[in-house]
Amino acid sequence: MWNAFTESNPEFKKEELPESTFFHDNEADANRLAELIVNGKKKAGSNLYHWYEEVNADLPKIGTKSIVTDFDGKARAIIETIKVDTIPFHQISAAYAEMDMGTTIEPLKKWKKAHWDFFANALEESGKKPTEDMLIVCEKFETIWPKK
Template sequence: MKHIVLTLLLILSSCKSEPKTETVGDKEIDPTVHAMWHSFTESYLEFKKEELPDSWYFHNTKEDADRLATLTLNGKKTAMTSGLHTWYKEANADLPTVGTKHIVTDFEGKARAIIKITAVDTIPFNKLSKEGAAMDMGSNVEPLKKWKKAHWDFFSSVMAEKGERPTEDMVIVFEKFERIWP
């Protein structure tokens, strides 16, 4: 199960960009990530001593990653589903923390926005509201239907690796965030 959690985290947090100047573990960081963080901390000196936040892109395709980064930058995407609650338990990992900052990138790893987690909820898959789905999808056009299909398909494929199947009442971790830069 740790493999599944690591796979999910890599999908959510990997950057694929050129040129690279620094690596953290096996992850290469685009120079725009450092530049964005520097600009932010120069404008908000109270964060100057904070370490560079994790940088990552949404989803696992260029089209989706770039689209979701743009929706975040435009303030339309204000939430994300970060996985199943059981994955955190099995990995003995803490749930995301309110106040944590992340740098959202496009698929190539170019920094697009800095977000801060404002709320973390654990809710059954079938209890996510239309409003929550709209915040995650960044759209008001059939958001719940689209959210359910996209996430059901993802959870199905990941869980199949362990011979498991998703259920309507599986508990998800749902994070709300605000864009704080630019």
């Protein structure tokens, strides 16, 4: 996929191959979210700030490209980070939730439920619990390949 992208966009030929990743932690959700990204409906992703702190990792940077895969590692799209914010859980907006969830039907309600459950499950492993004040790294991106 990266080769096809750089053939069509030669200005990126000298860039290193981006990291590849899938969204979520299970096959059904990873494949569903990859499809939403390919279709241009999902335009954001959310992670716990705590995770970056825990491993002393840098927050996502504007301009970073990533190859989105399905759960089995098949490349589906290339995305580029266009904005990064760190926001308390309880301050997530409906507009952001719509970008992250890829739906206009009750996006904030769905975002809060899905992410609370996901973060609660992930934090449980380290003996922590989610809070309304937990910081969320909100990464907005655009799908740059395949072109629509």
